Amino acid sequence: MKNIFLGLTILMASITNLWSQDPDALLINTTNRKTTSLNGAWHYIVDPYENGYYDYRYQPFDQQEKPSRNAYFTNSKPNSPSDLIEYNFDEADTLQVPGDWNTQKEKLYYYEGTIWYKKSFDYTKTDAANRVFVYIGASNYKTEAYLNGKKLGTHIGGFTPFNFEVTDLSKEKDNFLIFKVDNKRSKEGVPTLNTDWWNYGGITRDVKLIETSPTFIQDYVVQLDADDTSLIKGEINLNGPSEENQKVLVEIPELKIKKQVTTDASGTASFEIKSRKIEYWSPENPKLYQVDLTLNGNTLSDRIGFRTITTKNDNILLNGKSIVLKGISLHEESPISKGRANSLEDAKKVLGWIKEMGGNYVRLSHYPHNEHIVKLADEMGILVWEENPVYWTIQWQNESTYANAENQLKELIQRDKNRASVIIWSMANETPVSDARNTFLTRLIETARNLDPTRLISAALEQTSSPDNPNVKIIDDPMADVVDVLSFNQYLGWYGGTPESCRTAEWHIEQNKPVIISEFGAGAKQGYHGDKNTRWTEEYQEYLYEETLAMLKKIPQLRGMSPWILVDFRSPRRPLANIQDDYNRKGLISEDGIKKKAFWTLQNFYSTWE
Ligand code: GCB
Structure with a gap:
């Protein structure tokens, strides 16, 4: 078995190295496989001291040969009336999965630590020879997984999917699946201790069982060749005991394409179709x-768009034509139920607002969002920037921090590489320039380019003032030379100066690359009105948008923007009573879905910007 990415055969050697060691390699396109949902109510135990994980000498139970029954993952019950067991999942309260814990229970609003989840289930395979996997869309941040008392593995990272094979462990009756989810922030983590968003804990995306044939299609990529736009290229990767010499039928019925391909010794088949x-x-x-891939009578279907995305000098070219990205930034918070978003309805609501605003582009900041929104962007025609959670002050010199960041990026690319809407992989946000940081990001960029040579690479950088003249703004970050698209955040008129300072600011951008302003904005409490120079009023925010847009329009390389932000979002950095109340108020829409005045300012600008 070998994991894949399309394309350039010369890349395959490095890709094999990157992915082949993973015994629980990620399955993609899980919505169109044979699945059984494990969503719903899960019993939980709050465990701030990790009492169910460590013994009283602080040794992990799951490293003991025969774990004590005090280990929560053993799901033990007293054997007799005199037996002492100090936990009982079945008597414990429940949390809904998917969902963060902070917004489900008042007592967990600020909680950062470990919670144990337990779900019992019965499962009968449709064919005894089949294989079974447990798939978790995301759980924040570190997850230890166990089935029927046996460890499945550990996953680090709060926003990307992972799966474990459970073929030999699952039974027809009385399975118990237990996850220890720990969202404590740490210095070496990705993200690290300090962010400007809520550290929602829990199993925040869908959990499902996936049943497959013994040998099955694990991964594939199907996309348009960047140079020859009448050429569809693809690669299919099998997983199983008989990977070699298997015939896979590739069909795109609407294009009358039907082609049989045969896998090589590593279970991979590449193809090109004109x-x-x-x-x-x-x-x-x-x-x-519709793209159908059929192996031994089992068809895995996808819906795939074909397009090219490139840059030339300061232009972004979609299918060879210059475009401007009329966008907005977004956190993954539900405008319907509050807390972490994870439903198609959430995605419909926010992408609907972007359409209403006249937008064609969204920055999914500052970490990978759920798959619903990316798939919906494909359907609705909204271009997408996806982002790795390398934010602010990561430990640039820590090799395990790098490995963690790279792994999260790989999982994201693996999940979304067949989505036409996704045009930019962003490596990082507002990271301070240093040699160690430059090396870290350059390595990450190389990995991204190896995994996916077809999309654009960017990172939200910062801008500085010229040493000779504070009114002159420049981009002197060395990463500017490495990215395909030059993006930076700027907050003139909010964190420095007044909105009026935009009139005298000059942008001297030397790089011959397309420019995206990845952030600008101002806080406003919806419904608070007053003078345009009064902070937190809708009028101040509106004024800042007017002045900023007039200023940015003068940048000759300007090809896109994603102002900060579509909807107000929770952040512990924002305690100002009666104004913020734990919300970053830079949204153009309140958390209750009410638009502020600047929404229409931006809509008006987008209606004429070409
Ligand atoms: C930024 C950050 C973003 C913050 C925003 C703000 O530059 O990238 O995560 O939320 O500023 O509101 O300060």
Whole structure:
């Protein structure tokens, strides 16, 4: 078994190295596989001292040969009336999965630590020879997983999917799946201790069982060749005992494509198919084709758009034509139920607002968002920036921090590489320049380019003032030379100066690259009105948008923007009573879904910006 990414055969050697050691390699496109949902009520135990994980000498129970029954993952019950067991999942309260714990229980609002989750289930395979996997869309931040008392593995990172094979452990009756989820922040983590968003804990995305044939299609990529736009290229990767010499049928019925391919010794089959009838995916025409991959009578279907995305000098070219990205930034918070978002309804609501604003682009900040929103962006024709949670002051010199950041990036790329809407992988946000940071980000960029040579690379950088003139703004970050698209955040008129300072600011950008302003904004409490120079009023925010937009329009390389931010979002850095109340108020829409005045300022700007 070997994990894949398309394309350039020369890359395959390095890709094999990157992925092949993983015994629980990620399954993609889980919505179109044979699955059984394990969502719903899970019993939970709050464990701030990690009492169910460590013994009283602080040794982990799961490293003992025969774990004590005090280990929560053994799900033990007293054997007799005199037996002492100090926990009982079945009597414990429940949390809904998917969902963060902070917004489900008042007592957990500020909680950062360990919570144990338990779900019991019965499962009968449709065919005894089949294999079974447990798939978790995301749980924040560190997860230890156990089935029927046996350890499945550990996953680090709060925003990307992972799975474990459970074929030999699952039974027809009375399985118990237990996750220890720990969202404590740490200095060496990715993200690290300090962020400007809520550290929602818990199993925040769907959990499911996936049943597959003994040998099955684990991963694939199907996409348009960057140079020859009548060429569809693909690669399929099998997982199982008979990977070699297997025939896979590739069909795109609407294009009358039907091609049989055969796997090599590592279970991989590459193909190229010519078609002169391809309708290209774009925001105006988000055309998706049904793609069917069939192995031994089992079909895995996807809906895939074909497009190219490149840059030339200071232009971003979609299907060879210059575009501007009329966007907005977004955190993954539900405008419907509050807390972490993870439903198609949440995604419909926020992407609907972006359409209403006249937008064609979204920055999914500052970490990978759920798969619903990316798939919906494909359907609705909204271009997407996806981001790795390398934020502010990561431990640049720590090799395990790097490995963690790289792993999260790989999981994201693996999950979303077939989505036409995704055009930019962003490596990081507002990271301070240093040699160690430059090396870290350069390595990350190399990895991203190896895994996916077809998309653009960026990172939200910072800008500085010229030493000779504070009114002159420049980009002197060395990363500017490495990225494909030059992006930076700027807050003139909010964190420095007044909105009026935008009139005298000059932008001297030397790089011959497209520029995206990845953030600008001002806080406003929805419904608070007053003079345009009064902080927190809708009028101040509106004024700042007017002045900022007029200023940015003068940057000749400007090809996109994602102001900060579509909806107010929770952050512990924002305690100002009666104004913030734990919310960053830079949204154009309140957490209750009410638009502020600046929403229409931006809508007005987008209606004429070409
Ligand atoms: C930024 C950060 C973003 C913050 C924002 C703010 O530059 O990238 O995460 O939330 O500023 O509101 O200060």
